[in-house]
Amino acid sequence: MAIELNHIIVYAKDAKASAKFLADILGLEVGDKWGPFYPLVVSNGVTLDYFDTTGDIQSQHCAFLVSDDEFDASFERIKAAGIPYWADPYKQKPNEINHMYGGRGFYFDDPDGHAMELLTAPYA
Structure with a gap:
């Protein structure tokens, strides 16, 4: 068997609001509560x-590889909601997207400070 996350x-x-925040950006639905999740x-x-x-929350980074259409739709939702975004993980290029590896990408924070990234081309 292959190893998969x-x-x-x-x-x-x-948790419910944070899951919904990301689901709304990505155009997905939050599943029914399962145990505490x-x-x-x-x-x-x-x-x-x-x-x-x-307790205190340690920021995590999650990157989502998306199609061009999914990128466009998510990016429009980010802008419409007035959510700050950056072209880089260091937040030095606000209100920009990047074009790394022949694709497009941007970063934004979720309500708990987790760094989220959408990209259309993988880094590797």
Whole structure:
């Protein structure tokens, strides 16, 4: 069997709201609550399991490889919602996208400070 990432736990102050935030940007639906988790399943089967915490949250980085159409739709939702975005992970190029590896990409933060990235061409 090939080794695949199956799921990742994403800590949040409000797991349901944070899962919905990302689902809305990506044009996805949050699954029904499963145990303590609000699952968000992406097309390759990986699940982001949002989990409520009252403690400090260590920022994580999640990058999503998307099609050009998905990029355009997500980018329009980001702009319409007034969510800050950057062309780089260091937040030195606000309100720009990048064109690395022949594709397009940008970064934004979720409500808990997790760094999210959308890109149309993989780095490798």
